[in-house]
Amino acid sequence: MSGGEDWRPSASRAVLTRRAALLARTREFFAAREVLEVDTPLLVNAPVSDVHIHSARVQLASAEPGAPRALFLHSSPEYAMKRLLADGSGDIYQVCHVVRGAESGRHHNPEFTLIEWYRVGCSLARLMDEVEALVRVLLGAGAAARTSERLSYREAFVRELGLDPLTAPTAALAQAAQPLGLSGAEPDRDECLELLMGALVGPRLGRGRLTFVRGYPASQAVLARLDPSDPRTAERFELYCDGVELANGFHELAAAEELRQRFARDNAQRLRRALPVSAPDERLLAALAFGLPDCAGVALGFDRTLMLAVGAAHIEEVLAFPTARA
Numbered sequence: 001m002s003g004g005e006d007w008r009p010s011a012s013r014a015v016l017t018r019r020a021a022l023l024a025r026t027r028e029f030f031a032a033r034e035v036l037e038v039d040t041p042l043l044v045n046a047p048v049s050d051v052h053i054h055s056a057r058v059q060l061a062s063a064e065p066g067a068p069r070a071l072f073l074h075s076s077p078e079y080a081m082k083r084l085l086a087d088g089s090g091d092i093y094q095v096c097h098v099v100r101g102a103e104s105g106r107h108h109n110p111e112f113t114l115i116e117w118y119r120v121g122c123s124l125a126r127l128m129d130e131v132e133a134l135v136r137v138l139l140g141a142g143a144a145a146r147t148s149e150r151l152s153y154r155e156a157f158v159r160e161l162g163l164d165p166l167t168a169p170t171a172a173l174a175q176a177a178q179p180l181g182l183s184g185a186e187p188d189r190d191e192c193l194e195l196l197m198g199a200l201v202g203p204r205l206g207r208g209r210l211t212f213v214r215g216y217p218a219s220q221a222v223l224a225r226l227d228p229s230d231p232r233t234a235e236r237f238e239l240y241c242d243g244v245e246l247a248n249g250f251h252e253l254a255a256a257e258e259l260r261q262r263f264a265r266d267n268a269q270r271l272r273r274a275l276p277v278s279a280p281d282e283r284l285l286a287a288l289a290f291g292l293p294d295c296a297g298v299a300l301g302f303d304r305t306l307m308l309a310v311g312a313a314h315i316e317e318v319l320a321f322p323t324a325r326a
Helices: 013-032 078-086 124-143 153-161 170-180 189-204 256-272 282-291 302-310
Strands: 056-060 069-073 092-099 111-120 147-152 209-217 230-241 244-251 295-301
Touching: 013 092, 013 124, 013 302, 078 092, 078 111, 078 282, 078 295, 111 124, 111 302, 124 209, 124 230, 124 244, 124 295, 124 302, 147 153, 153 189, 153 209, 170 189, 244 302, 256 282, 295 302
Parallel strands: 147 209
Antiparallel strands: 056 069, 092 111, 111 295, 209 230, 230 244, 244 295
């Protein structure tokens, strides 16, 4: 639809007022903890390699001879913020819009707001404490009755599906995922796990509480370190509330060569899935080679958190102009 009434915002004035208030509270939260607010570019030189994230490509006209320069809209400020950390920024946070393709639905809009922050010398447990504190601030009175729990990825699967994600045969995982639309003669183990987590396990978590899930399989480490006490798992967590994933946090991988190898594995997976491949972000790799401090970081979906705070059924209710009305 174009014209008509779609010029109007999809969020009410009351929700936009609440949105502004919670953004102000977010900045107050970090100011009180002496975490520096930073602002990094929306346009970046390289997309993320994660096969589940689809970066938006931008073609800029160039005044210089030759082909126009290809850039990307960032899907997270992570790479740039890590460059700041390597340069000695100390604890930092950012509130910014990010863009991810192939994402739409009740909890998805291609453009959305992330609160992302990094704490130097911080354990994953302490970071979870801080995430919980901020989410309780943002949820307001609605958070008072919520308890919190922390369980491993393995415990979540066993509790909800009766399957051990670390030891169950791939065939058993594939059988459980079959009714969810899994296809292919030789199913990929991670595809099965991701489908089961997204469709069955995750939506059952955080009912009336805040549920942190930690210890994801090593194959899903993304940019997190592997757990030295159990290298089958990564030092990564996610936060669920009322079945909605709100946050994703890592004890950050600091080894440049290992990250380069992960980028190569991601590109191999992208080729297998007929997805675009790109060269790795060499500036990020150079920053890690220079020296990323021991740190933990997390990205919190602000719009989803606001949905829970105001009781919205659809993300469009908390956005002034979702992509369909942009």
